[in-house]
Amino acid sequence: MNAHNQLFPVIDPLQRRRLANAIRFLAIDGVEAAKSGHPGAPMGMADIAEVLWRGHLHHNPANPHWVDRDRFVLSNGHGSMLIYALLHLTGYDLPLDEIKHFRQLHSKTPGHPEVGYTPGVETTTGPLGQGLANAVGMAFAEQMLARKFNQPGHEIVNHHTYVFMGDGCLMEGISHEVCSLAGTLKLNKLIAYYDDNGISIDGHVEHWFTDNTALRFQSYGWNVIGPIDGHDALAIERATAEARTSTDKPTLIICRTTIGWGSPNKAGTHDVHGAALGAAEVEATRKALGWEYGSFEIPGDIYAAWDARRHGARLEADWNARFLAYAAAHPALAAEYERRMAGELPTDWSQTVEAMYTKARAVTAPTATRRSSQIALETLVPALPGMFGGSADLTGSNLTAVKDSKPWAGAAPDAVVNYFSYGVREFGMTAMMNGMALHKGFLPYGGTFLMFSDYSRNAVRMSALMKQRVVHVFSHDSIGLGEDGPTHQAVEQTPSLRLIPNLDVWRPADVLETAVAWKHAVERSDGPSALLLSRQNLMSTQHPAGAEAQLERGGYVLADCEGGKPQVVLIATGSEVELARRTQELLADAGVAARLVSMPCTSVFDRQDEAYRNTVLPLYVPRVAIEAAQPDFWRKYVGLSGGVVGIASFGESAPASQLYKYFRITAEHAAEVAQAVVRLHASRREAEDGNVVRSMN
Ligand SMILES: Cc1ncc(C[n+]2csc(CCOP(=O)(O)OP(=O)(O)O)c2C)c(N)n1
Numbered sequence: 001m002n003a004h005n006q007l008f009p010v011i012d013p014l015q016r017r018r019l020a021n022a023i024r025f026l027a028i029d030g031v032e033a034a035k036s037g038h039p040g041a042p043m044g045m046a047d048i049a050e051v052l053w054r055g056h057l058h059h060n061p062a063n064p065h066w067v068d069r070d071r072f073v074l075s076n077g078h079g080s081m082l083i084y085a086l087l088h089l090t091g092y093d094l095p096l097d098e099i100k101h102f103r104q105l106h107s108k109t110p111g112h113p114e115v116g117y118t119p120g121v122e123t124t125t126g127p128l129g130q131g132l133a134n135a136v137g138m139a140f141a142e143q144m145l146a147r148k149f150n151q152p153g154h155e156i157v158n159h160h161t162y163v164f165m166g167d168g169c170l171m172e173g174i175s176h177e178v179c180s181l182a183g184t185l186k187l188n189k190l191i192a193y194y195d196d197n198g199i200s201i202d203g204h205v206e207h208w209f210t211d212n213t214a215l216r217f218q219s220y221g222w223n224v225i226g227p228i229d230g231h232d233a234l235a236i237e238r239a240t241a242e243a244r245t246s247t248d249k250p251t252l253i254i255c256r257t258t259i260g261w262g263s264p265n266k267a268g269t270h271d272v273h274g275a276a277l278g279a280a281e282v283e284a285t286r287k288a289l290g291w292e293y294g295s296f297e298i299p300g301d302i303y304a305a306w307d308a309r310r311h312g313a314r315l316e317a318d319w320n321a322r323f324l325a326y327a328a329a330h331p332a333l334a335a336e337y338e339r340r341m342a343g344e345l346p347t348d349w350s351q352t353v354e355a356m357y358t359k360a361r362a363v364t365a366p367t368a369t370r371r372s373s374q375i376a377l378e379t380l381v382p383a384l385p386g387m388f389g390g391s392a393d394l395t396g397s398n399l400t401a402v403k404d405s406k407p408w409a410g411a412a413p414d415a416v417v418n419y420f421s422y423g424v425r426e427f428g429m430t431a432m433m434n435g436m437a438l439h440k441g442f443l444p445y446g447g448t449f450l451m452f453s454d455y456s457r458n459a460v461r462m463s464a465l466m467k468q469r470v471v472h473v474f475s476h477d478s479i480g481l482g483e484d485g486p487t488h489q490a491v492e493q494t495p496s497l498r499l500i501p502n503l504d505v506w507r508p509a510d511v512l513e514t515a516v517a518w519k520h521a522v523e524r525s526d527g528p529s530a531l532l533l534s535r536q537n538l539m540s541t542q543h544p545a546g547a548e549a550q551l552e553r554g555g556y557v558l559a560d561c562e563g564g565k566p567q568v569v570l571i572a573t574g575s576e577v578e579l580a581r582r583t584q585e586l587l588a589d590a591g592v593a594a595r596l597v598s599m600p601c602t603s604v605f606d607r608q609d610e611a612y613r614n615t616v617l618p619l620y621v622p623r624v625a626i627e628a629a630q631p632d633f634w635r636k637y638v639g640l641s642g643g644v645v646g647i648a649s650f651g652e653s654a655p656a657s658q659l660y661k662y663f664r665i666t667a668e669h670a671a672e673v674a675q676a677v678v679r680l681h682a683s684r685r686e687a688e689d690g691n692v693v694r695s696m697n
């Protein structure tokens with residue numbers, strides 16, 4: 001075990017400083033070459049990084065995916081050159097050439113660290129505060145996995161999560177949400193280093209950030225060390241060693257540092273936060289630090305002292321041997337651990353889906369889709385032990401918990417749980433779920449009202465950007481929630497979530513569509529899904545046998561007109577599908593042939609082949625979309641000559657049935673719109689035919 005402390009032999013302080021200076025000059029040179037970037041934070045945190053990465057961090061540069069590695073998160077992601085320098089120096093597949101191409105197209109060194117681009121980068125950071133929140137999620141995942149898989153004499157899950165962060169992360173509100181939770185959760189293996197340099201972009205923070213950070217974190221239930229001198233390797237060493245002994249609290253190490261340390265004229269000023277030093281100042285810094293090497297030049301002895309490959313290989317080999325012993329003693333657990341860490345579904349997954357579909361089909365009474373989602377979860381949660389649910393204090397409304405949910409609240413300290421009440425912290429919850437997904441071992445899902453997706457939105461975007469399997473459950477999806485009024489009634493949230501690339505937004509209409517949405521969300525391994533669910537009961541459609549395959553295409557013909565030659569196509573989602581059915585009947589009575597298309601997920605429909613899309617939405621047949629949301633999005637499908645029935649204003653407080661009438665989201669109005677659209681098309685066709693006739697004359 002005590003290979004743990006002090007990975008490398010202690011060396012004299014001057015040599016240590018040289019090793020830290022290698023980070024400083026890689027950052028300086030990288031930013032200089034790119035003519036943009038942030039040298040200040042890497043120069044200020046280089047000494048801390050040297051202590052942590054050379055003395056404590058358990059990782060294997062040859063295998064950045066080794067499951068029991070320590071996680072390192074650079075929450076102040078603008079300091080990206082810090083992590084690139086560390087990965088390069090310790091022997092990851094990040095050659096000097098990549099450092100030279102910092103911030104260039106298709107380099108492995110983008111402006112901010114991005115997961116999936118650079119081996120060793122654990123999460124995408126830059127939106128301040130969120131890296132810290134991801135780290136809390138990672139530490140939570142580690143703790144939950146340890147509870148489940150560790151057995152007496154077999155500690156196969158045992159790693160730390162380290163995070164670097166600056167003033168910006170601590171000013172962001174999300175830091176309060178997640179650090180409060182980290183204290184409550186007693187995440188003792190979370191160790192955060194605060195780069196307390198007194199500077200942010202606008203200058204000296206004393207004018208806008210005067211919290212007593214130590215007291216703040218103590219009140220969260222953290223172990224607070226410091227302030228220490230963040231340029232004193234021994235002090236950092238002692239603080240880190242102490243932090244690692246914590247048994248019941250996360251640790252904050254407050255490190256007083258100087259931004260841009262080493263630059264004679266710019267250190268300690270906001271000038272060095274986000275701009276190249278400039279040739280003259282680079283030279284001055286070289287002189288001041290006694291750095292005798294050229295641009296991008298690192299001497300061999302420094303590379304050798306940083307190289308973590310041999311030690312990393314030993315650490316992983318040691319773990320592999322321990323895992324073999326574990327697998328021999330607990331084969332079923334070991335197999336489940338491997339499956340979950342690989343993000344694979346159980347071998348009986350298709351039976352689980354069948355069971356979920358059978359259960360959905362058995363529902364005939366009117367049912368809210370939030371309840372339909374719970375019905376799906378009743379099958380999924382016991383079948384998928386890696387599912388980890390939660391809600392931002394709306395469990396009873398989102399219906400995210402089921403009989404097999406084992407809540408953290410009230411459970412024994414070492415009990416295996418699969419549900420967490422995050423409290424009223426939508427953004428924190430969502431960014432923590434991203435951290436859990438990135439850590440691996442869990443498929444997190446969490447609920448709130450669709451309205452409050454605005455609170456969590458940037459973390460929803462980050463799960464899409466990072467291609468993480470996270471399920472965002474948003475109930476109470478429209479004016480259909482009724483009396484709570486416009487503060488709670490989503491209007492623009494539905495279309496605006498659809499604008500986030502790589503997010504699949506489902507707005508199912510009935511129990512079976514909801515089950516299909518869950519299946520899709522669970523199977524998706526390259527991105528998140530959002531489920532938009534109704535508060536109010538919706539009719540339960542009786543789908544024909546085998547209809548699931550159609551539903552899985554995101555949009556399908558739910559009810560065609562007689563003869564299959566529609567004059568107009570009605571496209572509806574969620575709660576408006578049953579309304580569109582009545583519209584179809586009204587139109588039939590008026591002699592207009594209308595097709596009804598249910599479109600629970602536009603992005604999945606868009607990914608279908610063109611032939612399929614054209615059979616559902618035939619070219620040249622006019623279209624009318626019906627959705628209780630801001631209407632503009634649907635122009636993409638109906639064009640300017642089609643119609644959209646929606647709501648372009650805020651809602652009102654009243655019973656839902658009155659609101660639908662008041663905002664004219666009714667079958668009668670939709671039928672009028674459809675008839676007008678049909679007339680418009682007919683007259684246009686006549687005009688065009690007239691033109692053809694005239695040109696022939
Ligand atoms: C959410 C968010 N808001 C704003 C920014 C822009 N920004 C980048 S760094 C920074 C200042 C951060 O200050 P600090 O963390 O103290 O970094 P330092 O200057 O000390 O390196 C700001 C406002 C951002 N990246 N993310």
Ligand SMILES: [Mg+2]
Nearest residue numbers: 166167199200
């Ligand atoms: Mg700062």
